[in-house]
Amino acid sequence: MFSNKIPGYIYEKSNIVRLILLTAFFALVFINIYKPFSSSSWYRVSEFKFFVFSSLIILTGVLVVVISRIVMYYWGRKHAISIGGYSLWIILEIFFMALFYTIYTVALNPERDYLSAFRESAINTSLVLLLPYSVLHLYFSYQEKERLLRQLEEDRAETANKLSVFSFYDEKHELRLSVKRTNLLYIESADNYVCIWYLNKGVLTKFMLRNSLKALEESLAETNVLRCHRSYMVNFDQVKVIRREKDGIYMELGVNVPDIPISKTYSEKVTNWFMTYSS
Numbered sequence: 001m002f003s004n005k006i007p008g009y010i011y012e013k014s015n016i017v018r019l020i021l022l023t024a025f026f027a028l029v030f031i032n033i034y035k036p037f038s039s040s041s042w043y044r045v046s047e048f049k050f051f052v053f054s055s056l057i058i059l060t061g062v063l064v065v066v067i068s069r070i071v072m073y074y075w076g077r078k079h080a081i082s083i084g085g086y087s088l089w090i091i092l093e094i095f096f097m098a099l100f101y102t103i104y105t106v107a108l109n110p111e112r113d114y115l116s117a118f119r120e121s122a123i124n125t126s127l128v129l130l131l132p133y134s135v136l137h138l139y140f141s142y143q144e145k146e147r148l149l150r151q152l153e154e155d156r157a158e159t160a161n162k163l164s165v166f167s168f169y170d171e172k173h174e175l176r177l178s179v180k181r182t183n184l185l186y187i188e189s190a191d192n193y194v195c196i197w198y199l200n201k202g203v204l205t206k207f208m209l210r211n212s213l214k215a216l217e218e219s220l221a222e223t224n225v226l227r228c229h230r231s232y233m234v235n236f237d238q239v240k241v242i243r244r245e246k247d248g249i250y251m252e253l254g255v256n257v258p259d260i261p262i263s264k265t266y267s268e269k270v271t272n273w274f275m276t277y278s279s
Contacts, residue, residue, distance in 0.1 A: 004083045005080045005081065005082055005083070006082070006083055006086045007141070007144060009140050009143070009144050010076075010086070011069075011073050011075075011076035013073060015136075016069045016070075016072070016073055018136065019132070020062065020065055020069060022132045023062060023065055023128070023133070024058065024059060024062045026128065026131065027061075027062065028055055030124075030127065030128055030131075031124070058128075061097050061100050061101055061125075064093060064097040064100060065097070065129070068089070068092075068093050068096075072089065090133065093129060094122065094126050097129070098118060098121040098122040098124075098125040099118070099121075101117075102114065102118040105117045156222065165178050165179065165180055166178065166179050166180075166181060166184055166220070166223070166225070168207075168211075168216070169211070170209055170210045170211050171210055171211045171215070176209055177196060177209065179196070181235070182237065183198045184196070184198045184225065184235045184237075185197045185198055185199065185235060185238050185253055185255065185257060186234045186235060186238075186253070186260055187216060187225070187232065187234075189213040189230070189231040189232070190208070192212075193209060193210050194208075194209050194211055194213055194216060195207070195208060196208075196209055199255065204255065204257060213227070213231070213233060216233065220233070224237055226266075226269070227266055228251065228261075228262045228263070228266045228270045229260070229261050229263045229266065230263060230265075232260050232261065234251060234253075236273065236274060238254055238255070239254075239274060240253060242262070242271060248262070248263075249261070249262040249271075251270075
């Protein structure tokens with residue numbers, strides 16, 4: 001019906017259990033407290049008996065949801081469920097639950113019209129299911145986004161930690177230099193070359209590599225080495241201070257090297273990164 005698929009978290013086992021429990025609880029509250037559409041007139045009994053009977057009927061009717069969601073769980077493990085298919089699934093849940101309530105109501109009150117009972121049951125069942133479903137789906141979506149954000153941060157940190165050595169390749173993709181992460185300072189553009197500045201036994205050292213700064217920027221995209229200027233990339237593990245002067249913004253490294261300028265194009269990204277990830 002639709003090409004889009006519903007998220008997998010909808011038919012995760014823990015979320016299905018939550019959905020069933022909240023739906024059952026909401027149905028009990030909805031029927032017994034608010035008594036929608038004069039539901040107390042369905043059964044000519046006292047308030048207490050109405051509570052007992054309606055609770056038993058609601059919990060029995062929720063078995064429709066239990067069976068439906070168990071089937072969905074196993075079906076979803078092997079098949080993708082489209083948004084249209086999921087919508088139809090919910091409509092069928094409403095239909096069969098309403099049918100169950102209709103049969104029970106007519107059996108208890110034979111004088112009631114079957115179609116009228118089914119119509120009222122369908123309205124009540126729709127509210128009983130759709131309201132908690134909507135709330136839970138929003139909550140599940142929020143939880144999933146939070147999980148993905150945490151996973152993204154963890155993956156990024158793990159990737160950065162794994163890169164204890166930076167490897168530099170020339171324009172022919174030949175390995176020319178490997179530098180420990182803690183020793184790399186900054187990279188400077190020089191015509192058709194880049195100058196890689198690093199510490200070698202505590203001594204400031206320069207290595208000329210035939211490649212472009214753009215190519216290095218792409219290869220170091222998942223690291224703490226960031227572009228800060230059209231002519232510079234800096235290892236932010238080495239940045240100690242960012243200061244603003246009349247003629248621009250500059251970075252100070254923890255060793256005796258010239259201050260590195262930050263251009264307006266990169267200033268917001270660089271300062272946000274420094275404030276967020278600097279230790």
